Amino acid sequence: MVRLYLANDTSSRAAGAGRLADAWCERAEIQLIRTSSRGAFFLEPMVERDTPNGREAWFNVAPDDLPRIVAGVGGTPVAEIPFVQQQTRFTFANFGITEPLAIDEYQTGGGLKGLAAAQGLSPEAIVGELRLSRLRGRGGAAFPVWKKWQVAQQTGSEHKYVVANADEGDAGTYCDRMIMEGDPFRLIEGMMICAKAIGATRGYIYCRYEYPAAAQTMRFAIQKAREADLLDCDDSPFDLEVVVGAGSYVCGEETALLESLEGRRGVVLAKPPYPAESGLYGRPTIVSNVLTFATIPNILAQGGAWHASLGTEGSCGTMALQLGGRVKQPGLVEVPFGLTLRDVLDRFGGGMAPGSRFKAVQVGGPLGSLFPESQLDIPICYDAFAKAGAILGHGGIVVYDDETNMVELARHFMAFTADESCGKCTPCRIGSVRGREILERIQRGQGTAEDLVLLSDLGETMKATSLCALGGRAPYPVLTAIEHFPNEFSSRRKV
Amino acid sequence: MTTRHRLGFAEMLETCRPAPPDKPNILKTLLAVQSSLGYVPTSDLPQIAQVLGVTVAQVAGVLSYYSDLRTQLPGRHLIRVCMGESCTANQGARVFRAIQDHVCVAVGDRVDAERFTVEQMSCAGNCAVSPTVIVDDEVHGRVEPSQVAALLERYK
Numbered sequence: 001m002v003r004l005y006l007a008n009d010t011s012s013r014a015a016g017a018g019r020l021a022d023a024w025c026e027r028a029e030i031q032l033i034r035t036s037s038r039g040a041f042f043l044e045p046m047v048e049r050d051t052p053n054g055r056e057a058w059f060n061v062a063p064d065d066l067p068r069i070v071a072g073v074g075g076t077p078v079a080e081i082p083f084v085q086q087q088t089r090f091t092f093a094n095f096g097i098t099e100p101l102a103i104d105e106y107q108t109g110g111g112l113k114g115l116a117a118a119q120g121l122s123p124e125a126i127v128g129e130l131r132l133s134r135l136r137g138r139g140g141a142a143f144p145v146w147k148k149w150q151v152a153q154q155t156g157s158e159h160k161y162v163v164a165n166a167d168e169g170d171a172g173t174y175c176d177r178m179i180m181e182g183d184p185f186r187l188i189e190g191m192m193i194c195a196k197a198i199g200a201t202r203g204y205i206y207c208r209y210e211y212p213a214a215a216q217t218m219r220f221a222i223q224k225a226r227e228a229d230l231l232d233c234d235d236s237p238f239d240l241e242v243v244v245g246a247g248s249y250v251c252g253e254e255t256a257l258l259e260s261l262e263g264r265r266g267v268v269l270a271k272p273p274y275p276a277e278s279g280l281y282g283r284p285t286i287v288s289n290v291l292t293f294a295t296i297p298n299i300l301a302q303g304g305a306w307h308a309s310l311g312t313e314g315s316c317g318t319m320a321l322q323l324g325g326r327v328k329q330p331g332l333v334e335v336p337f338g339l340t341l342r343d344v345l346d347r348f349g350g351g352m353a354p355g356s357r358f359k360a361v362q363v364g365g366p367l368g369s370l371f372p373e374s375q376l377d378i379p380i381c382y383d384a385f386a387k388a389g390a391i392l393g394h395g396g397i398v399v400y401d402d403e404t405n406m407v408e409l410a411r412h413f414m415a416f417t418a419d420e421s422c423g424k425c426t427p428c429r430i431g432s433v434r435g436r437e438i439l440e441r442i443q444r445g446q447g448t449a450e451d452l453v454l455l456s457d458l459g460e461t462m463k464a465t466s467l468c469a470l471g472g473r474a475p476y477p478v479l480t481a482i483e484h485f486p487n488e489f490s491s492r493r494k495v
Numbered sequence: 496m497t498t499r500h501r502l503g504f505a506e507m508l509e510t511c512r513p514a515p516p517d518k519p520n521i522l523k524t525l526l527a528v529q530s531s532l533g534y535v536p537t538s539d540l541p542q543i544a545q546v547l548g549v550t551v552a553q554v555a556g557v558l559s560y561y562s563d564l565r566t567q568l569p570g571r572h573l574i575r576v577c578m579g580e581s582c583t584a585n586q587g588a589r590v591f592r593a594i595q596d597h598v599c600v601a602v603g604d605r606v607d608a609e610r611f612t613v614e615q616m617s618c619a620g621n622c623a624v625s626p627t628v629i630v631d632d633e634v635h636g637r638v639e640p641s642q643v644a645a646l647l648e649r650y651k
Binding site: 010011013039044168169170173174209211212243246248249266281323325330399403409412 | 518519520521522523524525526553556557560561562563564578579580581583584585586616617618619620621622623624625627632634635636637
């Protein structure tokens with residue numbers, strides 16, 4: 001019997017992996033192992049099998065391809081797939097290899113070593129290791145992780161909480177979904193290390209409604225971890241629970257997330273107090289992104305200095321970039337910080353999808369700036385992006401081709417903010433609606449020269465005065481669209 | 496709403512009653528109601544508020560805030576078309592129009608003998624195989640407008 005590996009992740013299934021599994025379920029000559037995906041989604045559904053020289057893969061497989069796979073004809077060694085081979089995989093090292101819910105495989109691949117290391121350290125020493133690692137939060141704000149942990153650690157309270165922000169709402173991002181579906185014990189391990197460092201008794205994974213498979217996998221993983229007695233923190237049980245949201249983008253903001261976790265409207269609150277001092281039910285709470293937690297086990301296992309040695313001066317470690325849009329090879333790319341945007345698009349993206357021409361790329365989700373061809377040499381790191389007035393966000397990279405209408409796209413961005421604004425602060429609540437109206441006017445050909453001035457003025461006001469990043473960042477994609485493609489806006493002006 | 500659907504509703508709601516010192520969780524309760532009935536009937540808000548020990552206005556406020564909570568029973572199959580940036584770049588709007596044409600409906604309306612409800616959704620996190628269409632819980636990737644008819648044929 002031939003053992004074949006096939007990814008069971010949502011995007012692999014959406015690409016046809018489920019169809020293969022259905023078609024082959026009664027074939028006695030094969031044993032089908034459902035793994036996580038390597039993230040080379042342009043090759044999915046991809047089928048792999050073992051050879052003496054490592055795994056071999058068949059790409060974009062159809063049900064009829066089974067005979068040649070079983071015969072071992074036409075496969076490509078995985079080590080020779082440039083998209084995979086050129087990456088530096090640490091957080092995503094297991095992807096495509098292991099079964100997501102097999103704890104033993106997780107352990108064989110080096111899992112739980114970070115937690116074991118943390119158990120031998122004092123809470124202060126764990127925070128010290130994170131300080132040494134220079135890890136910054138991967139959700140978008142890029143705040144030094146150790147600072148948050150130290151505050152929560154030093155704030156006295158009978159109960160403290162660890163919350164994984166799995167409300168991955170930024171369009172163009174999917175690495176949190178991949179982690180939850182593909183390597184769930186890594187998230188649990190990261191959260192356990194945090195619980196140990198701050199003395200937390202309970203943890204929550206706040207998972208967006210759009211990710212039912214991720215929520216389900218996490219529930220199974222928590223159950224398995226509990227059965228294996230892994231969910232103990234300093235000899236007392238650590239309760240971990242998956243909570244599902246209900247479709248609100250702003251719930252990715254930490255104060256709104258905690259409001260939602262308590263069952264209320266997900267409205268942003270003014271800070272301070274910061275959640276690390278007073279968060280869920282008024283108690284010290286660490287809210288960090290899924291990718292941040294998943295990065296932590298390796299840091300404890302290999303040391304903070306190891307992590308600090310990767311990447312650039314101000315952006316240490318690796319970043320999970322998620323390629324999408326009109327790129328030829330969309331998928332997950334884990335590389336150390338410092339590559340240029342052009343490198344990533346060329347080496348991993350493989351250029352444009354057949355028949356399309358590059359127009360612009362958006363980095364950092366629906367609030368991220370647009371970059372034209374002339375600005376692709378920017379290094380991917382927090383500082384260079386901040387200097388350019390852009391954000392790296394959660395690592396989403398969406399490429400637009402020349403069929404994209406920039407006025408329509410700008411309207412789409414502003415309409416998104418108007419839909420998703422929580423309504424707490426005026427600049428965002430009213431500004432986004434007025435911004436959308438101006439762009440609709442331009443789209444109808446009824447805009448005037450003053451409208452662009454007004455839009456720019458409105459944008460600056462929203463940037464300066466909004467309570468959270470939704471209102472504060474919403475003008476960036478719109479204003480960069482106008483900056484780089486002014487003719488598209490002025491040509492629709494009323495004469 | 497048929498009585499068949501409502502059987503056990505009161506018992507289900509009772510499990511959401513907070514046991515002190517736990518605090519009431521309105522969102523969790525509304526999601527439980529939706530999962531039980533397929534939607535949250537506004538006529539049930541007083542009962543929900545009573546069980547949770549909160550005001551009807553508080554419940555209504557949470558209900559209206561979250562886009563995935565619905566106050567109408569959807570068709571037998573819920574079609575959600577992703578409007579995220581990657582799907583937008585890959586002409587997801589054309590897929591959406593093809594679906595609308597196929598089922599001949601306006602967004603959010605119940606149609607085709609209660610067979611389909613069509614909605615737009617924000618990013619589904621399936622960006623690497625976009626455009627994305629989700630029917631019920633099944634995610635379809637790389638959907639072309641020309642494939643829409645065959646795709647929907649599978650959902651009766």
